[in-house]
Every structure is written in C-alpha cells, then in structure tokens.
Amino acid sequence: xxxxxxxxxxxxxxxxxxxxxxxxxxxxxxxxxxxxxxxxxxxxxxxxxxxxxxxxxxxxxxxxxxxxxxxxxxxxxxxxxxxxxxxxxxxxxxxxxxxxxxxxxxxxxxxxxxxxxxxxxxxxxxxxxxxxxxxxxxxxxxxxxxxxxxxxxxxxxxxxxxxxxxxxxxxxxxxxxxxxxxxxxxxxxxxxxxxxxxxxxxxxxxxxxxxxxxxxxxxxxxxxxxxxxxxxxxxxxxxxxxxxxxxxxxxxxxxxxxxxxxxxxxxxxxxxxxxxxxxxxxxxxxxxxxxxxxxxxxxxxxxxxxxxxxxxxxxxxxxxxxxxxxxxxx
Ligand code: NDP
Numbered sequence: 001x002x003x004x005x006x007x008x009x010x011x012x013x014x015x016x017x018x019x020x021x022x023x024x025x026x027x028x029x030x031x032x033x034x035x036x037x038x039x040x041x042x043x044x045x046x047x048x049x050x051x052x053x054x055x056x057x058x059x060x061x062x063x064x065x066x067x068x069x070x071x072x073x074x075x076x077x078x079x080x081x082x083x084x085x086x087x088x089x090x091x092x093x094x095x096x097x098x099x100x101x102x103x104x105x106x107x108x109x110x111x112x113x114x115x116x117x118x119x120x121x122x123x124x125x126x127x128x129x130x131x132x133x134x135x136x137x138x139x140x141x142x143x144x145x146x147x148x149x150x151x152x153x154x155x156x157x158x159x160x161x162x163x164x165x166x167x168x169x170x171x172x173x174x175x176x177x178x179x180x181x182x183x184x185x186x187x188x189x190x191x192x193x194x195x196x197x198x199x200x201x202x203x204x205x206x207x208x209x210x211x212x213x214x215x216x217x218x219x220x221x222x223x224x225x226x227x228x229x230x231x232x233x234x235x236x237x238x239x240x241x242x243x244x245x246x247x248x249x250x251x252x253x254x255x256x257x258x259x260x261x262x263x264x265x266x267x268x269x270x271x272x273x274x275x276x277x278x279x280x281x282x283x284x285x286x287x288x289x290x291x292x293x294x295x296x297x298x299x300x301x302x303x304x305x306x307x308x309x310x311x312x313x314x315x316x317x318x319x320x321x322x323x324x325x326x327x328x329x330x
Pocket of ligand 1: 045046047131132135158159160161162163164165182183184185203207224225229245246247248249250271272273274316317319321323
C-alpha cells in the first residue's frame with residue numbers, strides 16, 4: 001500500500017498564483033476516507049479544466065489533486081459495503097474540489113460516495129461516460145419525469161459537440177427523439193449526425209440577446225451552456241415543454257423573462273450531478289447501461305494518457321475538445 005504513485009497537484013502560494021505539478025505520493029499522503037482505490041481510469045470534464053487552469057474557483061481546498069471522476073478497484077475497505085476487489089465508480093461529491101481527486105494512482109474516498117461499476121461497462125467505458133455523460137442521463141430523466149416524450153416534438157441539445165451534449169444526443173436519439181443539435185462547430189455536423197442528431201443548428205442563432213418569446217421550435221431541451229443560449233432555448237420552447245439546465249459554458253447568467261413560464265407553461269428543470277443522492281445515481285447508471293449505444297459511446301470518445309491531462313484541461317476550457325476524453329491510467 002505504501003508504494004509511490006504519481007499525482008497532479010494544484011497549489012498556490014501567498015501570491016495566489018496557481019501552480020500545477022506532477023508529484024510522487026504514497027498512500028500516507030492521501031486525505032481521510034474509508035475506502036482505498038487503485039484508479040484505473042478517469043476523464044477530463046469541463047470542470048476539471050476549470051480546476052487545473054484556475055479559470056473558475058472549482059478548487060476550494062489547497063493543495064488539491066483535481067479529477068472529479070474515477071473508476072477503479074477497491075484495494076482496502078473499512079466500510080462494510082465494500083471489500084477489496086470490488087470495482088467502483090465515483091462521480092462528484094466534491095472530490096477534486098475539496099477532497100483529493102482522481103488524477104493520482106490511488107484515491108482514498110468515503111464508501112458512501114461510490115457506486116458499483118455497472119456490469120455493462122469496463123472502467124474505461126464508465127469514464128468515457130463520466131460526470132458529463134451521467135449528467136446527460138440525469139437531464140434525460142428530468143425531462144421524462146416532467147412527462148415529456150418523443151411524441152411531444154423535437155428536443156434541442158446545446159453545446160452538442162461537447163461532453164454532456166454528445167452523450168445527450170446519443171441517448172435522446174436512441175430513445176426516439178428528433179434531436180436538434182446546436183453547435184458552434186459546423187465541421188462537426190457529420191459527427192453529430194452519426195451520434196443521432198436529425199438537425200444541426202448554428203449556436204450563433206441562440207447566443208445573442210433575444211426576444212422574451214419566439215417561435216415554438218422544440219418541446220424539450222438539454223442545455224449545457226446557460227446565459228443567452230438558455231434564455232433563447234426557453235423562449236423557443238413549445239407550450240408545456242421543459243428544459244433541463246446543467247451547464248454554464250457560455251455564462252452563469254440567465255437573462256430571461258418570465259414569459260415562457262407564465263404564457264406557455266414552460267418548465268426549467270435544474271440538474272445537479274455533484275450532490276445527487278445515491279438512488280438517483282444508481283438509476284442513472286442503470287439507464288446508461290440500457291440506453292447508451294456502445295458503438296456511439298466509442299464514437300464520441302478519445303483516449304489519452306496521464307501525461308496529457310494538463311494539456312487537455314486547457315483545451316477543454318478553450319472549447320476545443322469534441323465529445324469525451326477518457327484517461328487510461330496505465
Ligand atoms: P465541454 O467543454 O465538453 O462542452 C461544452 C460545450 O459548450 C462546448 O463543446 C461547446 O459546444 C459549447 N460552448 C463552449 N463555449 C461556449 C460559448 N461561449 N457559447 C456557447 N456554447 C459554448 O464541457 P462538458 O460537456 O464537460 O460540460 C458542459 C457544461 O456542463 C459545463 O458548463 C459544465 O460545468 C457543466 N456540467 C454541469 C454538471 C452538473 O452537475 N450540473 C455536470 C457536468 C457538467 P459546441 O462546440 O458544440 O458549440
């Protein structure tokens with residue numbers, strides 16, 4: 001247990017300037033927890049990009065090992081629900097923000113945060129899904145809970161060529177929805193159509209200040225972008241439709257009026273993956289096992305190694321990553 005492993009450590013000195021170093025650690029350096037895990041795969045989400053670049057205050061405890069997602073094998077457990085050899089998945093719970101995260105050979109976590117690795121997935125596939133994909137599933141489940149189905153009309157997915165967006169397109173099309181994929185990367189139209197998008201919309205149509213209400217264009221939405229984009233998605237939603245909001249890639253603001261809510265009965269559904277309760281997580285992972293086509297998951301995934309994480313973090317914040325990045329720890 002005390003063998004050395006590599007970790008990415010973000011730290012900052014009194015000058016508040018953030019540093020990112022690859023360091024060697026041993027298990028004795030890890031934070032408190034009741035399950036020790038060998039990390040086999042992780043991923044780079046937008047939030048991990050923010051943590052490593054320092055572009056937004058994701059890290060709230062210094063120093064920190066970033067990485068909000070991991071899949072691996074339990075090495076030792078002091079939690080009655082887990083034993084050595086169990087294969088597990090971790091998404092969120094403040095890991096990589098306030099508790100040492102996934103970008104290390106080992107993690108020590110609370111057993112209550114873990115879910116079993118679904119039989120349908122290898123650790124690498126589970127991380128190809130990662131928080132982005134599990135959040136896309138939560139968004140789809142939120143739309144279903146609101147009573148919406150493909151029979152109600154099209155669904156729009158914003159940030160479609162990104163991680164949440166790509167998985168949402170793949171899931172919704174498999175479930176029979178007519179998917180309108182909004183993207184700023186027209187060159188990715190063929191990629192999005194291969195994932196199941198029926199139509200491509202230039203994101204510039206949605207990213208500028210718009211009218212309180214517009215033409216009713218879609219019955220539902222999955223929004224990873226926020227700001228004017230989400231406001232315009234709401235303004236274009238059909239009567240009694242709903243939009244699941246999970247992201248802020250354009251901005252955290254929401255310059256909307258109450259018109260879509262009070263004149264068309266539109267619902268805005270908030271989705272938080274980080275603190276979602278265990279029952280919801282288990283259901284989301286069960287649904288991913290059933291509703292995500294493995295061929296499409298593979299089509300939206302790029303595999304990188306541990307040494308490429310920091311570069312990938314910069315690229316994802318700059319909007320330059322397509323689909324999902326999975327990190328094989330090796
Ligand atoms: P990605 O970077 O992979 O995807 C974001 C996509 O948003 C980009 O690919 C791009 O899509 C689009 N985009 C980027 N910048 C802009 C902009 N200025 N204006 C309009 N669109 C833009 O990130 P993820 O998929 O990992 O995460 C997406 C969002 O969801 C993030 O804000 C993240 O923090 C949030 N999130 C929230 C979770 C929750 O629990 N609520 C969980 C997971 C993620 P395109 O090129 O197609 O236009």
